[in-house]
Amino acid sequence: MRATRDWFGDALAAVGTSHDKVVVVNCDLASATKTSVFKERFPDRFLEVGIAEANGIGVAAGLAQEGFRPFVASFGHFLTGKFLEIFQSVGLNDAGVVLVGTHAGLAIGKDGPTQMGLRDLALMRTLPNLEILQPADGVETRQMLAYLVGHDRPSYLRLCRQPQREVHDEHYRFRFGQPDVVRDGADVVVFTMGGMVAVVLDAAEALAGRGVRATVVNASSLPLDTAAAGDLVARHEHVFVVEDHFVKGGLIDEVGRIVLHRGRPVRFGSWGVGDYGQAGSPADLYRRYDLDAEGVASRIAAFLHLSTPDTVKGSQP
Template identity: 70%
Template sequence: MTERSEGVESTAVTGRPCGDGGAPKSTRDWFGAALVEIAREYDHVVVVNCDLAKATRTLPFKEEFPDRFFECGIAEANAIGVAAGLAQEGFRPFVASFGHFLTGKFLEIFQTVGLNDAGVVLVGTHAGLAIGRDGPTQMGLRDLALMRTLPNVGVFQPADGAETWQMMAHLATDRRPAYLRLCRQPLPEAHADGYRFRFGVPPVLRAGADVAVFAMGGTVPVAVEAADRLAADGLAPTVVNVSSLPVDRAAVERLAGGHRQVLVVEDHYAVGGLADELARIVLGLPDRPRFDVLAVPDYGQAGPPEDLYRRYRLDAEGIAAHIAALLQEAPA
């Protein structure tokens, strides 16, 4: 069987992120490295693959643990069922495919994982616009909207290598169903040394005033860069990393309530994702701030990733300009 294409392959990565100034890597790369390491420690960790081992970075796992690697081919619905069965037998299966393909089998996820409370980790790679020229037919842009509807499924999206490793350690020892959303594009490390992931707790990466910017996954380092650009003009937005859902309600209320405006930046459709999660909280505040969203308002387009992020104003320049405009519009 010929493996499905994902366009140009990036180089593989090994080793933990250590803040040593090395080249940025994607969270799918960090996932692949962490998966092998946790499998060495936990023999109940297995992988269910959908003919995308190179693209999802599960190939190193297959090479080291061939007896714990199950190839289902181009059949995500079958893979989800196989993974649910393995989970019910005490294994911790990671079933990996493009997020667009995997969550496209939502009925099977609902029936076999959700309703059975099966401890499957659904790994959706190639989140957002970064798949580029392959276009909307392969872009993971509506996966959060789907997975958020399942009340017992936690959603995880790391913003860098350090957070990916810590999430993987959490997921290996947890037994609850989960969706792990991963990026294709390289990301710089966004967290300071000593950061510790805690499910549902959104860390503040830049403390500021007036505007609280909530981001997730690949948009987090970009939002940090935008805030750093604005600092030269004397503007200091707060940047918050919402790395897992459901998010802690009290933490969001505290952060949003301390600002005049809230901006949600996400590499996802404008409807159904992080913005909707936060709006349900912010709109309940007695003195609620202005609420704004910067996301993908259509089906997405095909083109070089950098052009797409520029088009949708989800690059550092676009986010910075949007924040500056919000501050100019705000009453004194």
């Protein structure tokens, strides 16, 4: 198993071979963001700006305006923390920058909330011309990179630190905005993305032992296609969203708006990070926040009234 940041590093170097306008703007984190692979292969197309994300965003926006396809990489928390520069230089100018935010969610572990990418989706979703992508595995990462170098729109690529198994095979084809059904069911549809896809699949398997048939949807790119996501909602009486992000502003809000616009009553539930995050080992943090397979299964079970809140593992932080 590998993290999506590892798959990204290899895929970026691969597309760099056939796309000579691809350049990297790095913020002193080449080893952590895995842009070091690109640097080794294309040193003349690798720009180091140091610990200066605001400057990196400006440099990348300028390169985009000159016809390059720049990837500016840093921890998601640091990169989107320069939202003013993203808004002004990338968004308003419709500059074809790919913002690469790594270490999404709780998995940065002991470094704690000052470095956790937990509110990046909420910020990036406010920009009307920016696309958001978060792959679930290596297959999807490679296909997303091919997609990103095929156009020049502003984009945010969200990547994880934790190792993840492959959930797709060679037949998978990424289509922007299209919900990807990775498990079919009937009782509840669960939307998730990125590092949580495999976790939710494991939770769905546990729920199957209790007679619950869960549909699991990999919502790997935003904005979601409203009609396609709405059709999935229409097939189920219960809709649940799980994300490794704050409970406000991210995928929960994206799916919630679609549910509301359908105009058909369904039961809607969600689970995410309800505070600023804590410091600890990744395993301990995902267990504490009920974002491991056992915790997710218990939250969905409680939502479906298969158990009472008192018997649900853990509690909302």
